Amino acid sequence: MSSHAQKLTSSDAPIIPESNMAALPKIAGGNIGDSKISSIMSELIDEEEFNALKEIQADNTNRDVRFKTNEHYTAIAAGKEYKSPDGKVLVPKMPPSKAAGKIISPRLSSFTDMSGEADPSSQLSYSPEGDGLHGGVLHKYDETVLILAAPGCAGMCAHCYRNDFIDGASLTGKFVAKPEALKNYIIEQNKKVADNNSIDPETGEKILPIREALISGGDPLTLSNRRIFEYLDAIGSANVQIARIGTRELSFMPERIDDAFIETLSIVRKKYPDMRINFVIHYSHPDEFLFRDENGNYVENDSGTGFKWMNESTRALEALKSLSFVTIQNQTPIISGVNDDPKVLHILHQELNRCSVKPKYIFQNRTILGYKAFSIPLEEAWWIHKKAMEGLSDDGRSRIAMSTKRGKLEIISVTGLENKTTRPDSTSKSNGLVILKKHRAPNVEELGGVIILKSNPQALWLDDYTEEDVIHDQRIGEENCPDIAKLID
Numbered sequence: 001m002s003s004h005a006q007k008l009t010s011s012d013a014p015i016i017p018e019s020n021m022a023a024l025p026k027i028a029g030g031n032i033g034d035s036k037i038s039s040i041m042s043e044l045i046d047e048e049e050f051n052a053l054k055e056i057q058a059d060n061t062n063r064d065v066r067f068k069t070n071e072h073y074t075a076i077a078a079g080k081e082y083k084s085p086d087g088k089v090l091v092p093k094m095p096p097s098k099a100a101g102k103i104i105s106p107r108l109s110s111f112t113d114m115s116g117e118a119d120p121s122s123q124l125s126y127s128p129e130g131d132g133l134h135g136g137v138l139h140k141y142d143e144t145v146l147i148l149a150a151p152g153c154a155g156m157c158a159h160c161y162r163n164d165f166i167d168g169a170s171l172t173g174k175f176v177a178k179p180e181a182l183k184n185y186i187i188e189q190n191k192k193v194a195d196n197n198s199i200d201p202e203t204g205e206k207i208l209p210i211r212e213a214l215i216s217g218g219d220p221l222t223l224s225n226r227r228i229f230e231y232l233d234a235i236g237s238a239n240v241q242i243a244r245i246g247t248r249e250l251s252f253m254p255e256r257i258d259d260a261f262i263e264t265l266s267i268v269r270k271k272y273p274d275m276r277i278n279f280v281i282h283y284s285h286p287d288e289f290l291f292r293d294e295n296g297n298y299v300e301n302d303s304g305t306g307f308k309w310m311n312e313s314t315r316a317l318e319a320l321k322s323l324s325f326v327t328i329q330n331q332t333p334i335i336s337g338v339n340d341d342p343k344v345l346h347i348l349h350q351e352l353n354r355c356s357v358k359p360k361y362i363f364q365n366r367t368i369l370g371y372k373a374f375s376i377p378l379e380e381a382w383w384i385h386k387k388a389m390e391g392l393s394d395d396g397r398s399r400i401a402m403s404t405k406r407g408k409l410e411i412i413s414v415t416g417l418e419n420k421t422t423r424p425d426s427t428s429k430s431n432g433l434v435i436l437k438k439h440r441a442p443n444v445e446e447l448g449g450v451i452i453l454k455s456n457p458q459a460l461w462l463d464d465y466t467e468e469d470v471i472h473d474q475r476i477g478e479e480n481c482p483d484i485a486k487l488i489d
């Protein structure tokens, strides 16, 4: 680390080192009508679908067919070598990764069937009122507050659940909130909890202090180090135990985790020695970090205990791990045609666990506009996840969950599928039960509650289950079922 960044000015404001932007992969984004974008996309999408997407864009009666990538991720997806400006190989030449290509490529069916919600899980209903807060700060779970800090990422996932915010066409009123707004909100909220003995004076419900603040977006690592510092400074000065950073940069652009960024985190640590920084990263598929041979196979490491990673991915991860106050977890949705395969998910979990990244959640795709193009049936997803967990010890496992309006529901089991050795057939109704547990809830008193539904193998989300499918819902009691289906999401 260079010493200049450790100096403090007379006003105690640290000098924050910035990354050398010229050394980072170049980002390309826009709609399919742009010739540069069109030429990258045409390498990743089959011709028929590509032409149909171009027609949709030209027709101009639908939303834009948008695409965003960068040189690092394009190299993985298109099977090209990518070198740094000084000639270092950052992505070796490998066969194209269909999975990476599918992650960033728009899908025709998400435009031909745009059912879904602009604001899935009604995030805005958990955004506090107040100047600079509503639409920029989300506070759904007592102990965790989230700030929308960055309006974009270094690429764009076609299945993005923040699409309404980051594609530039927000219809929902979300915006980038300022660090000061977050700090003041946390301080006021925690004072309210303390002054009222953990009982909300308006609702009479139990409330708990904010212990964790999540910097989100978009991807906060697309911001300058100075701006990231300002958000972390706001969190630290509000006396929060954990600052969480949600980022996909380890997949999209690991070059961003450079010395200047690591120094920035160290400066935060000096100022707030008791605050942990938790990175929740977003690898969806092992192709995003593993080296593949000329046949597309992963290559065993020298000890035979796992697979070889791309050097740049290892470097970035090791840089974060070198900081004792940093923890790293991974979460991803299960995406049709990308990672809806037990073998793929197993390798993802196994390799992340081996390299000290805790697999946290596998999410059922939220009901964004056009979500059906990316979703697989919920019960099938549970089976895939269950198969993927075979042979993994406890710390290598994730939870499969749904982030619903009323909280995070863990999919505990689907009876009848537990012993199935082949992928379930979503066309035939079984007699099984779907058992969901309230893993996180806006109302803490609902935690641990169970919802039991009759099987519907085609269901992509809770609203695909009918009132008659609801057998039990902890929140209102069995005696009131089945009239509660409308309450479960």
Ligand code: SF4
Residues within 6 Å of the ligand: 152, 153, 155, 156, 157, 159, 160, 161, 162, 163, 166, 217, 218, 219, 247, 248, 282
């Ligand atoms: S990384 Fe997250 S916020 Fe960014 S495009 Fe992908 S899903 Fe959306």
